[in-house]
Amino acid sequence: MTDSAASPTVEVGHQAGVRTIRLSRPESLNAFNRQLHDELAEALRAAERDPNTRAIVLTGAGRAFCVGQDLKEVNRGSDGTARLSGMLRSHYNVLIKRLRTIEKPIIAGVNGVAAGAGLSLALACDMRLASDGATFVTAFSAIGLVPDSGAFYFLPRLVGWPKAMELMLTSERVSADEALKLGLVNKVLAADEFEAGVQRFAAQLASGPSLAYGLIKRGLYRSTFSDLDTMLEVEAQYQEIAGRSEDFHEGVKAFLEKRKPEFKGR
Ligand code: LHQ
Numbered sequence: 001m002t003d004s005a006a007s008p009t010v011e012v013g014h015q016a017g018v019r020t021i022r023l024s025r026p027e028s029l030n031a032f033n034r035q036l037h038d039e040l041a042e043a044l045r046a047a048e049r050d051p052n053t054r055a056i057v058l059t060g061a062g063r064a065f066c067v068g069q070d071l072k073e074v075n076r077g078s079d080g081t082a083r084l085s086g087m088l089r090s091h092y093n094v095l096i097k098r099l100r101t102i103e104k105p106i107i108a109g110v111n112g113v114a115a116g117a118g119l120s121l122a123l124a125c126d127m128r129l130a131s132d133g134a135t136f137v138t139a140f141s142a143i144g145l146v147p148d149s150g151a152f153y154f155l156p157r158l159v160g161w162p163k164a165m166e167l168m169l170t171s172e173r174v175s176a177d178e179a180l181k182l183g184l185v186n187k188v189l190a191a192d193e194f195e196a197g198v199q200r201f202a203a204q205l206a207s208g209p210s211l212a213y214g215l216i217k218r219g220l221y222r223s224t225f226s227d228l229d230t231m232l233e234v235e236a237q238y239q240e241i242a243g244r245s246e247d248f249h250e251g252v253k254a255f256l257e258k259r260k261p262e263f264k265g266r
Pocket residue numbers: 027028029031067068069070071072074084087088092113115116117118137139140143145148
């Protein structure tokens with residue numbers, strides 16, 4: 001359980017349809033402990049439930065995005081060896097799956113270093129915008145572990161098998177510019193423009209056709225495991241749903257009237 005006397009490890013802001021969830025243990029480079037897991041889960045639940053939240057930004061306080069598990073707080077059995085699978089199943093895996101099932105765009109605002117499960121967290125978001133000072137490191141092998149929290153799944157899909165293998169074996173640190181070249185991030189923004197740039201980008205998504213965005217997210221992830229016949233049918237079904245939305249009606253009307261559409265997200 002979260003210690004209610006402890007200071008919060010997650011800060012939440014809301015502006016222009018964008019809910020910003022900031023991991024806030026800057027003294028530990030936003031490493032995950034139990035409290036951070038619990039508060040992040042609650043913040044994501046609230047973001048999912050709130051109809052006025054139409055885009056979510058996940059970012060970090062201080063000089064890090066997130067450096068994965070807090071290595072000072074690892075579960076140990078009576079023989080002193082670490083017990084890791086339970087933490088993964090009960091916390092990390094639940095978190096990663098949650099990011100995929102929330103039908104709103106989730107942007108990782110990678111403000112600084114992303115390492116270990118902190119890198120996995122960024123990879124599980126729908127898009128990644130990085131500050132030009134951000135760095136990326138798999139980190140697992142450097143401490144004798146294997147990638148987790150979805151890294152085995154996401155990394156090769158984003159950067160290809162050979163590069164994923166290299167990054168996983170070497171745990172070398174990758175700069176933001178290199179990450180952009182690799183396809184690990186969508187955009188790199190100058191550090192002094194980063195916060196405003198991320199908010200601008202997210203606000204643009206928050207003013208979009210949210211119902212269609214939710215279906216796009218569902219459809220794109222579904223295509224990973226599906227053949228063409230399946231996806232053609234999925235497209236037909238999702239299009240039927242999108243076609244009944246007010247936003248579709250408004251989109252076509254605005255197109256014909258040669259003006260910008262005003263989407264309501266329904
Ligand atoms: C940290 C951490 C950290 C605590 C930096 N914990 N203090 C899931 C479930 C169950 C179990 C196991 O694993 C997992 C998944 C995982 O996430 S395992 C992977 C965990 N993460 C790492 O191994 C990353 C370890 N950190 C690093 O490699 C470096 O610190 C990076 C590359 C992140 C940053 O390097 P620098 O910018 O050079 O900073 P630094 O190394 O000097 O760190 C600053 C401080 O932060 C330092 O403390 P100190 O008291 O000396 O100032 C570090 O000890 C502390 N720190 N990561 N994960």
